[in-house]
Amino acid sequence: MSMAQTYLDDLRRRREEILERVDIALGHAGRSREDVKIMAVSKTVDIDAAADAVRAGYTLLGENRPQELVRKFEGLHAIDDLPQVRLDMIGNLQKNKINAVLGHAEVIHSIESLDLARAVSQRVSRRLEAGEFFAPQQVLLEVNVSGEESKSGFAPEALRACIEDLMELSGISVRGLMTMAPRGSKEVAAKTFAGLRELRDELEGVYPSLTLSELSCGMSEDFDVAIEEGSTLIRLGRVAFNPSFALQ
């Protein structure tokens, strides 16, 4: 008698397929498994499906809305025997939602302006002073490498202009850069990711005290080229959660 196929089985099988693709891309780039984290972007699924993703082996989830991040954080932590999972904030963050995210998101990937960085810094500093927090908030700087008007993030030139200000902010610890590639072409995506890496190398060259080890880039349609271009963290939504999404 065969057991009914469950969603957890689907997630496990899909994860194996993803890992195969990841390994091929890592092989092309001469990199290894430890060099890249795989995030399952759970923004479109409910807490049960997010929990199944954790059971399937994902240890990092991403959410793009503050309220939903907090809801998933609380929902997942209330489940007995669920393996430990980290949640990151990857979407647009309004200043009036910063306090909600603090303490729930391990890393905020979407710092897109000096103004937002200052606002996060202020709120975290207050909590550090009050003894509520013991470490600065880890953040990534979102860069609009492709220059598409619809995309948020620092223009590379704007980031060059304010990186010293960003480095001086207490309360935040800048760990790396994040970007999103235009849809539709792996070639264009590869160029975008290479641009992110080159900007990282340039900034680290100019500021020896700056370490931008995390490069958060690559999604369902372009994670393989992202890994070949140096991504250290791929963010997978549809390909991880939707069994009928075709691997490309």
Ligand SMILES: *Cc1c(COP(=O)(O)O)cnc(C)c1O
């Ligand atoms: C939704 C989302 C993803 C995942 O997108 P897919 O194309 O479904 O993999 C990755 N990063 C961010 C910032 C997102 O909002």
